[in-house]
């Protein structure tokens with residue numbers, strides 16, 4: 001096997017040369033079997049954001065070959081190749097997840113679905129729910145505003161909070177609300193606990209099923225998936241029953257009692273869209289994946305944004321001013337945010353961009369070439385795995401001046417020419433790109449207008465298995481006693 005591993009690499013390389021074909025991108029295969037996997041993992045456990053790619057870009061250039069997670073993989077830190085990879089989805093590349101992740105998500109999940117008409121339909125349905133301006137303005141923003149207030153309203157003066165955990169709670173409740181109109185309560189909290197186990201499974205090493213017991217992380221994740229799917233099935237069946245009742249009675253429907261989710265549902269959520277024309281299994285996989293997609297990403301950016309602001313007092317003071325001004329325009333402290341308020345958060349958008357740039361939670365995407373791809377003098381052979389690194393492009397000083405420095409002001413003048421892609425691109429562009437921004441902005445608004453905070457414990461930022469702070473960024477929050485409106489008047 002070891003012999004074959006090296007042989008096939010050099011054979012294909014030699015074959016290409018002999019036939020006058022363009023070579024594979026240069027690189028090294030590392031050790032037999034494990035390749036460079038261990039080097040990659042140990043590199044990203046440090047505070048340096050891009051040590052693995054930096055080192056290889058220095059030696060081989062922005063397109064190079066490595067061998068990680070059991071496969072030869074072409075890495076791209078080149079913005080043009082990244083664009084070709086994400087836009088070539090369904091033609092020369094296709095998305096490629098390990099089977100352990102595909103099992104956890106379910107085969108009907110948008111994330112693992114191969115590009116094609118079905119994916120297109122589901123993707124645009126998701127975009128209409130989450131990125132449509134009228135919906136964001138009229139329904140999503142008011143829900144976000146209300147749910148963020150609810151959580152922050154429960155924070156006591158001087159309380160110690162792991163910020164990441166609170167941000168995750170908010171985001172989970174928001175997504176459940178948006179998908180199936182359930183208000184937060186013990187049902188959502190139970191579901192969230194199972195979710196935590198499920199998400200752990202994404203970052204664990206799966207064992208063959210006969211070894212995978214209930215005591216391994218992956219085994220626990222599989223069981224949690226079964227429970228989550230069961231809970232979602234319950235919601236779907238209840239909705240079907242309610243629909244039947246609605247159609248058989250002309251009077252308005254009476255809300256059903258708990259334990260199932262909220263009686264306060266409207267009939268215009270994502271679940272309603274899916275009820276016609278999709279099987280129960282398809283709906284479960286679809287909802288489950290949407291909950292996963294927003295759960296690790298948005299709360300991490302919320303937390304890191306607060307960390308970066310704390311470390312940059314000048315930026316924090318501009319943010320405070322921006323949000324205090326918005327609050328001061330309200331006649332009552334409890335008056336909800338309007339779309340025009342969100343649009344007035346200009347510096348906030350700069351800070352969000354900069355956080356996404358320096359510490360993007362999705363550092364890049366894996367794909368597989370479905371045909372031989374020729375690019376800038378190299379061939380990526382059919383079947384080869386590729387990794388389009390967004391973060392390497394974002395942290396390249398060729399693309400951004402002083403690229404390793406957190407500098408939100410750059411977004412007041414930079415036109416990044418399509419090389420800034422924290423939400424991906426092409427047919428798989430993140431459908432939550434605008435929703436995430438609104439969620440982060442509203443969270444920041446209520447945080448800075450109602451609280452000041454101190455860091456409770458020094459926390460370290462690492463980049464493996466995902467971008468995260470090791471302790472979830474514990475802070476001590478204090479109420480800002482002085483009324484914001486009074487302060488702005490002075």
Ligand code: HEM
Nearest residue numbers: 110111293294297298301362365422423424428430432436
């Ligand atoms: C700051 C927060 C977020 C970031 C940085 C982010 C980033 C990304 C990226 C880079 C992709 C592309 C993956 C690929 O090409 O394979 C993606 C896909 C996706 N995102 Fe997000 N995302 C965020 C928030 C959200 C939210 C809140 C939702 C919930 C609606 C969401 C739902 C999805 C879905 C469903 C996909 C899969 C699309 C497909 O494969 O067709 N994301 N996201």
